[in-house]
Structure formats: C-alpha cells, structure tokens
Amino acid sequence: MLVGYARTSTIEQAAGLEAQVRDLEALGCEQVFTEQTSSVGPRKKLDEAIAYCRKGDTFMVTKFDRLARSVSHLGQIVERLKEKGVALRVLDPAIDTSSATGELVLNLMGSIAQFERQMMLERQREGIAKAKADGKYKGRKPTARAKADEIKALSAQGISLSEIARRLEIGKASVHRVLASG
Structure with missing residues (x-):
C-alpha cells in the first residue's frame, strides 16, 4: 500500500x-x-x-x-x-x-x-541586521501593549488570563506580562 x-x-x-x-x-x-x-x-x-x-x-x-x-x-x-x-x-x-x-x-x-536551509537563515539574519543598522527594520508592532487597557479592563472583570488571550487574540504570556507590569 x-x-x-x-x-x-x-x-x-x-x-x-x-x-x-x-x-x-x-x-x-x-x-x-x-x-x-x-x-x-x-x-x-x-x-x-x-x-x-x-x-x-x-x-x-x-x-x-x-x-x-x-x-x-x-x-x-x-x-x-x-x-x-x-x-x-x-x-x-x-x-x-x-x-x-x-x-x-x-x-x-x-x-x-x-x-541550504542554514545558509538561507544566515542570509536572513544578515539582512535583518543590515536593515536594523540602516534604521529600516523595527520588527513587528507589539500587539499586547497596544491592548493593555483592554487587558486590564477584562482582568478587572475577573476574566481568566486564558480567556483574555483568546478574546484579544494574543498570547497568554503577553497578558501576564501586561498585568504584571502594572
């Protein structure tokens, strides 16, 4: 077969x-x-x-x-x-x-x-380093910090970290970091 x-x-x-x-x-x-x-x-x-x-x-x-x-x-x-x-x-x-x-x-x-894969990853890292040095690469926009007010409001309602993460489509660890930072 x-x-x-x-x-x-x-x-x-x-x-x-x-x-x-x-x-x-x-x-x-x-x-x-x-x-x-x-x-x-x-x-x-x-x-x-x-x-x-x-x-x-x-x-x-x-x-x-x-x-x-x-x-x-x-x-x-x-x-x-x-x-x-x-x-x-x-x-x-x-x-x-x-x-x-x-x-x-x-x-x-x-x-x-x-x-080939290792060479591609090496070229990718070099390209990112060059773009950062030229000020053209800033990484992805942080999503959890932008939703900090929503995270805190949902947490204040007693909603679990997992449920907050699911609703806002972010990671549970991100929710925890936002809440731990105050």
Whole structure:
C-alpha cells in the first residue's frame, strides 16, 4: 500500500497542501495524512501516518522539507520506517529507499537541503541586521501593549488570563506580562 504524508507550515499555504495531496493521490496513495504545522512544532499526523504503515508499504512525500527538520530527524524517520519494513519514497527529487543507492542519495540530498536551509537563515539574519543598522527594520508592532487597557479592563472583570488571550487574540504570556507590569 502507498501511504502519503503532506504538510504545510501555515493555514495560508492551503493551496500548497492541496497540491501535495493531489500529487500523492495521482501516484496511487490510498491513504494520505495531512497537517498544517510548523517544521518545529509537534507532528501528530506524521506519527499517525508512520504508525498506520505496515510491512511492505511505501511511505510517500512530495519533498524533503515536508517531512524532516534536519538530517538527523530524517534519519530517525527513515529508521522508524525501516524497522517496520516500510520504504520511503520522495517525489522531488525522485528517491526510493528500497535500495542501498536510494538510501545513499536520500542521505546526500538531506544533507544538502539542511545546508541550504542554514545558509538561507544566515542570509536572513544578515539582512535583518543590515536593515536594523540602516534604521529600516523595527520588527513587528507589539500587539499586547497596544491592548493593555483592554487587558486590564477584562482582568478587572475577573476574566481568566486564558480567556483574555483568546478574546484579544494574543498570547497568554503577553497578558501576564501586561498585568504584571502594572
């Protein structure tokens, strides 16, 4: 059986998720697990998909970055699949771990993808530092401080921190900071 996994980081990437599902189904995946979570967040559907796989199945993803955070994370996933007798197939670039050559290519490509990600983050940090030095980057506008009066008013009514955070669409920790600051 072919089992697919599709992931995007944000809800705004719905079209990307739909495209992944379409591609996986077109290749014959009978079961496709989907989720929208960041690469560093928990991945419940990934765990469910791996648990669903049985010996002889092939686990499919469209790209590396939809599956693993790093080379070590990729290795952990591949090992979990291998222990179950499940092959991993990545569509782009075309890699299939059912052979020794496929595993080698997977490890090489995973290392290259991780290197590219690290370089991109480094360039991003450099760009932000330059923009800050030029006075062009000030970060995002603080939302909780702008809502300090609303936070204090809701708190005075006896509303819980969690409920205040939910109503004002800010973090609970932000509510706590505003209230602690007086």
